[in-house]
Amino acid sequence: MDLAGLTSIFPRDRVELEPEQLARFRDDITDADPRVPGAVVRPESVEEIQGLVRWASEHSIPITPRVANQNVGGLAIPEEGGVVVDFTRMNRILEFSRDDMYAVIEPGVTQEQLKGYLEAHAPELRIGYSLAPPDTSVLLNCLMDGLTNYSLRIGSMSEAILGLEAVLHDARVIRTGAWGVGPVPYGRPPLPDLTGLFIAWLGTTGIVSSGVLALWPKHPLRERLFILAQQLDATFAMVKRLVRLEICDDLGVLTWPTGRMMMGVERPGIERADGEPVCFVYLDISAETRAEMDGKIVAARRVLAETGAGGLLTGPLFVADLVTALPEMVKYSDFPTDLDFLTKSRGGGMTWVGTYGPMSTIAACCQACMGRMVEHGFPPAVVCRAMKTGHFAVLRFLEVFDRSNPDEVARVRKLNLELFDLAIAYGYVQYKPPLSVLPKLHAKMDPATLQTMREIKKLLDPRGIFCPSNLGLMG
Ligand SMILES: Cc1cc2nc3c(=O)[nH]c(=O)nc-3n(C[C@H](O)[C@H](O)[C@H](O)COP(=O)(O)OP(=O)(O)OC[C@H]3O[C@@H](n4cnc5c(N)ncnc54)[C@H](O)[C@@H]3O)c2cc1C
Known part of the structure; x- marks a missing residue:
């Protein structure tokens, strides 16, 4: 296929066809297999996307959109010979309503960009920030059902989407939610929600x-508190109590290897030192007044005292004290930030099994999966967050590895498939599933549900042009 035809849709300087340039788009930081695209295009308008979709449908060429390619699942790796649609130039904030508290944004708008915009135009408003690098897309985080430091309040980030504009396979443009019917896109109800x-x-x-x-x-007062924990059961007993107080904006648990990596240890090993906390917990609390903040901290202290008796839990430490003691922690005191110990590790590789599941099994699931990581020789690095007032939680088991070492890559792959099996037995379902896990995921799914997903895929993508490998729904 002559991909040079793309230059009839895009100006020549926004089409890449040279092999050495294309090679940069072949992989990501995970263990996913590389695939080299035949072209990269950089749209700047909806009309250009429509032209591309018409062309791709006509020629049955797969197209793979992306912004920063940091999804940690190989999900923006193109099909071999297909077209990468690089959305970094579609990064406009198209509309902003202070009154109705929304912004209409393009896919290329990044976390740091939107944060800067809000600080300048509406410091009383905020979004949720993920732990992903500052140059990652806000909208894609929501579309992927990701999580942020506001997920304890709202759940996964799709809850922050009030409506979408999308280009379908036949180049028609649709708008969802109230946006599809009235002038103000205030939310998704009341029509059927696409x-x-x-x-x-x-x-x-x-x-x-x-x-x-x-x-x-965004409330003017903010505190971040840390609690050190010697035992997982006590940790999660405290977490379950704290979330129901509804005093925190965010509440996370990081196990000891994650903590060591944050403090600069590249490969933390699998042995915890004597007396080293098994994990630490952070709470983000905001308030309108000092009295309100003090009341919330008193409530948190009470839960800590009740669940952490016998030295199982110590704290709280305030972030200012922590930064005085450990100045290297300052970069983690505000989001978004760059977790370069994950993205720029010596071996260049980072991956994880990220799962959502119920609070009721969180301690057992976390314990079992940490044990499995150690059995495979990996430090039990886990990041956990309570979501949606504790209706569910995230458990993310992460591995830093050497991409140039085939043995290590093979061990990572084996471990991750085992973690999938182990976690799902506790009700923890992997999100953003990479290709490697799809056979297992499909085998676990209700067959009628899977069949319906295949039919929806066929209806919306009859020529199989939209990321055909993702979710494994073709054929
Ligand atoms: C260190 C680190 C920490 C992270 N922490 C978090 C975290 O706390 N929470 C979290 O949720 N995630 C996290 N992530 C994962 C990821 O970075 C985020 O989800 C981020 O929002 C992805 O943005 P991106 O620009 O990299 O998306 P990309 O990887 O470029 O794309 C993501 C997906 O969106 C699809 N897509 C792209 N454009 C479009 C479009 N226009 N229309 C339809 N589909 C499209 C792509 O095909 C792909 O499947 C983290 C990643 C790293 C490396």
Whole structure:
């Protein structure tokens, strides 16, 4: 196929066809197999996306959109010989309503960009920030059902999407939610909601050209507290109590290897030192007044005292004290930040099994999966967050590895498949599933549900042009 035809849709300087340039788009930081695209294009308008989709449908050429390629699942790796749609130039904030608390943004708008915009135009409003690098896309985080430091309040980030604009396989442009009917895109109700056709579908149903993002009140006072824990059961007993107080914006648990990596240890090993906390917990609390903040801290201290008797839990430490003691922690005191100990490790590789599941089994699941990581010779690095007032939680088991070492890559792959099996037995379901896990995921799914997903895929993508490998729904 002559991909040079793309220059009839895009100016020549926004089409890449040279092999050495294309090679940069072949992989990501995970263990996913590389695939080299035949072209890369950089749209700047909805009309250009429509032209591309028409062309791709006509020639049955797969297209794979992306922004920063940091999804940690190989999900923006193109099909071999296909077209990468690099959305970094579609990064406009198209509309902003302080009154109705939303912003209409293009896929290329990044975390640091939106943060800067809000600080300048509406310091009383905020979004949720993920732990992903500052140059990653806000909208894609929501479309992938990701999580942020506001997920304890709202759940996974698709909850922040009030409506979407998407280009379908026949180049028609649709708008979902109230955006499809009235002048103000205030939310998804009350008409049948098509937004879900683009959430967690990982680019397989159409190209999202912009989205309406909910903004949330940002209270002027903010504290981040740390608690050190000697035991997982006590930790999660405390977490379960704290979330129901509804005093925290965010609440996370990081196990000891994650903590060591944050302090600069590249490979933390599998042995915990005597007396080293098994994990530490952070709480983000915000308030309108000092009295309100003090009241919330008193409530948190009470839960800590009740669940951490016998020295199982110590704290709270305030972030200012922690930074005085450990100045290297300052970069983690505000988000977004660059977790370069993960993204720029010596071996260049980082991957994880990220799962959502119920609070009721969290301690057992975490314990079992940490044990399995150690059995495979990997430090039990886990990041956990309570979501949606404790209706569910995230457990993310992460591995830093050497991409140039085939043995280590093989061990990572084996471990991750085992972690999938182990976690799902506790009700923890892997999100953003990479290709390697799809056979297991499909085997676990209700067959009628899987069949319905295949039919929706066929309906929305009859020529198989939208990220055909993702979710494994073709054929
Ligand atoms: C160190 C680190 C920490 C992270 N922490 C978090 C975290 O706390 N929470 C979290 O949720 N994630 C986290 N991530 C994962 C990821 O970085 C985020 O989800 C981020 O939002 C992805 O943005 P991106 O620009 O890299 O997306 P990309 O990887 O470029 O794309 C993501 C997906 O979106 C699809 N897509 C791209 N454009 C479109 C479009 N226009 N229409 C439809 N589909 C499209 C792509 O095909 C792909 O499947 C982290 C990643 C790293 C490296």
